[in-house]
Amino acid sequence: MKLITGVDILDEEIKKKLTTENIYKIFNNFIFPLITDEEREFLEELEQFLLKEIEPKMNLEEQVYNLFPILGRRNYVQRLNPHGDGERYNMRYEMLLAMAISIVDPELDLARVVTGVIFANPLFQFGKGDRIFEILNQIMAGKKIGCICITERKHGSDAVNMETKVSDRVDYIILNGEKLYTTNGPVADYFIVYGVSDVSDPRGSMYQAIAEREFEGLTTNRLGIQSVPRVEIGQTLFDSVKIPRKNVLGAKGQGYKNLFSGLVAERCAIIGSSLGIAWLTAITGLIYTNLRTQFNRPIYDFQGVSFPQTQNFTELMAATELGLRSALEYDKTVEKKHFEEQKFVKYNAAFSSGTKYLASNLAQKISYETQQLCGGIAFTDNLRIDRALGVAKVQEIIGGARNIQLYLVSRAIKDMISIL
Numbered sequence: 001m002k003l004i005t006g007v008d009i010l011d012e013e014i015k016k017k018l019t020t021e022n023i024y025k026i027f028n029n030f031i032f033p034l035i036t037d038e039e040r041e042f043l044e045e046l047e048q049f050l051l052k053e054i055e056p057k058m059n060l061e062e063q064v065y066n067l068f069p070i071l072g073r074r075n076y077v078q079r080l081n082p083h084g085d086g087e088r089y090n091m092r093y094e095m096l097l098a099m100a101i102s103i104v105d106p107e108l109d110l111a112r113v114v115t116g117v118i119f120a121n122p123l124f125q126f127g128k129g130d131r132i133f134e135i136l137n138q139i140m141a142g143k144k145i146g147c148i149c150i151t152e153r154k155h156g157s158d159a160v161n162m163e164t165k166v167s168d169r170v171d172y173i174i175l176n177g178e179k180l181y182t183t184n185g186p187v188a189d190y191f192i193v194y195g196v197s198d199v200s201d202p203r204g205s206m207y208q209a210i211a212e213r214e215f216e217g218l219t220t221n222r223l224g225i226q227s228v229p230r231v232e233i234g235q236t237l238f239d240s241v242k243i244p245r246k247n248v249l250g251a252k253g254q255g256y257k258n259l260f261s262g263l264v265a266e267r268c269a270i271i272g273s274s275l276g277i278a279w280l281t282a283i284t285g286l287i288y289t290n291l292r293t294q295f296n297r298p299i300y301d302f303q304g305v306s307f308p309q310t311q312n313f314t315e316l317m318a319a320t321e322l323g324l325r326s327a328l329e330y331d332k333t334v335e336k337k338h339f340e341e342q343k344f345v346k347y348n349a350a351f352s353s354g355t356k357y358l359a360s361n362l363a364q365k366i367s368y369e370t371q372q373l374c375g376g377i378a379f380t381d382n383l384r385i386d387r388a389l390g391v392a393k394v395q396e397i398i399g400g401a402r403n404i405q406l407y408l409v410s411r412a413i414k415d416m417i418s419i420l
Contacts (some may be wrong), residue, residue: 005061010382014291018383020104021051023283027103030279030313034321035096042088043096049074050104060381064108064230065145065187071112072142076101078116080265081124083140090334091265091327095272102276106384106391107230109273114183115139117269119146119192121262122208126249135190135210149179149193149211149236150259156181157404160256164195164238166207168252171245173207175238183398185234186222189213193238194255208250208258209243217241227390263399267352268330270399271323274359277388277395278319278366282312284385285370285378292374305373312366319359326355350412357405363392 010018024047032040053070071077075084079093094117101109116139123136138144150159164177175195185191191211198205211218217239225233250258286309289300299305333348367389371378378385396402 005381008382009377009380011292014288017291018284018287020055022287023103023280024051024100026283026286027099027279030317031099031320034324035092038088039092039096042093043100046076046097046100049076050100054101054108055104058105058108060230060387062230063187063232064105064111065184067105067108068112068115068142068145070142071101072140075140077112077140077142078120080117080121080269083124083136091268091330092324094269095275095323095327098269098272099276099279102273102391103280106273106277106280106388107228109276110228110391110394111145111184111231113269113273114148115146115188118148118262118266119184119190121265122192122249122258123210125261126208126258129246131246132210132249139190144189145184145187146190146192147182147184147188147236149182149185149191151179151181153178153180157401160202160206160259161199162194162196162202162206163199164193165199166195166197166205168197168207172242173209173245173248175209175211175241175243177238179236179238181223181233181398182220182236183231183233185236186220186232188220191218191236192249193236194259195238197252203256204253206250206255206259207248207252208255210247210249211238211241211243212247215241215243225394227393264330264333264348264352266399267356267405268323268327270395271326271352271356271359274356274363274392274395275316275320275323277392278312278316278359278363281363281367281370281385281388282309282316284383285309285374286313288374288378288383299373308369308373312369315362316366319355319362322355323359326352346412346415350409353400353405353408356399357402357409360392360396361402364389364396367392 054067076097079089079097080091082089098109098113120139123132139146152162155162167174175193177195193209193211195207196202196205218241219237221235223233223235289305290298292299329348329351367385371385377383
């Protein structure tokens with residue numbers, strides 16, 4: 001899908017001020033009070049890297065994947081799990097990474113989160129052996145691309161009751177089925193795929209394994225999703241695909257446990273991406289409305305413009321603090337190894353679901369409202385607001401649509417009655 005580009009109609013004086021560097025300056029004034037000195041240092045280093053190494057190489061008419069190796073050179077494909085040198089790895093660092101990259105290029109961060117967190121986290125958690133280690137290093141270097149295959153044609157929100165069939169042999173398993181909405185899928189080198197040996201007992205018979213692009217019987221096709229033209233989202237087909245035992249991360253039944261243990265990390269990473277989009281569009285709108293004049297006054301001076309923006313920033317500050325708190329709760333669970341304790345699992349699932357709902361919905365809302373406040377130019381490619389809105393719409397449904405997130409929270413709230 002080639003992006004349509006048009007004529008430049010942005011005022012030159014506004015263009016000089018409306019830079020990513022200036023957006024970062026304003027963003028930092030909001031975010032610094034919420035983070036530690038070490039996190040602040042990490043964020044400042046990251047922003048300078050993105051300004052110098054990523055932004056000059058961005059081409060909005062090309063896919064984002066050629067930027068992965070650049071991120072990989074500084075271990076910026078992910079910051080959730082320790083890898084390489086340094087100690088700045090946990091969910092809070094991952095969330096800061098997602099926010100900073102989303103501000104410079106929301107589509108890049110969408111694709112990065114899938115390969116760096118949603119695909120790679122299960123390898124960090126459950127992977128063993130030289131082949132898994134080799135795959136992980138390739139992904140972290142940005143030299144290879146990963147995706148995850150869960151949802152199917154008839155099983156989106158009801159992902160557990162999947163129909164992709166696994167036949168277990170001594171040295172390998174055989175996969176047959178179709179997966180849909182696989183972000184990065186049409187260009188991916190590696191696929192984490194879930195299937196079941198007994199469709200009547202998906203929880204007890206679910207497998208988790210890594211398929212590789214060159215495996216016979218694996219094919220991919222691209223879906224026509226217009227919101228993110230630089231990211232490939234697709235259909236992945238498995239026609240008697242043999243996966244060697246060394247590529248199986250979760251054998252019969254363990255695949256189900258592995259699937260659900262990774263959902264909180266997935267949601268938290270998406271929270272960071274959504275917050276980054278919201279900050280990008282809110283600050284872009286703030287700069288533009290303070291420099292654009294109507295009736296000989298900056299349009300920000302009109303209450304019909306300034307009050308809605310003030311509300312956006314107020315809600316965004318609260319959502320950002322909540323997002324960072326959800327990251328902290330995840331890190332505490334990892335540190336104390338509470339993954340097997342049901343009360344902590346339920347707490348984190350509900351907390352992350354509620355925060356993911358709030359952040360992703362807010363990103364979409366702020367992007368849309370900012371378009372209305374800035375006027376017609378916000379619908380053109382002169383500003384990044386319309387592109388950010390497209391990504392925000394996708395972020396709101398990946399990792400579970402918003403009503404699924406609300407359902408998980410409402411179920412957790414209802415469970416509170418049991419303490420009476």
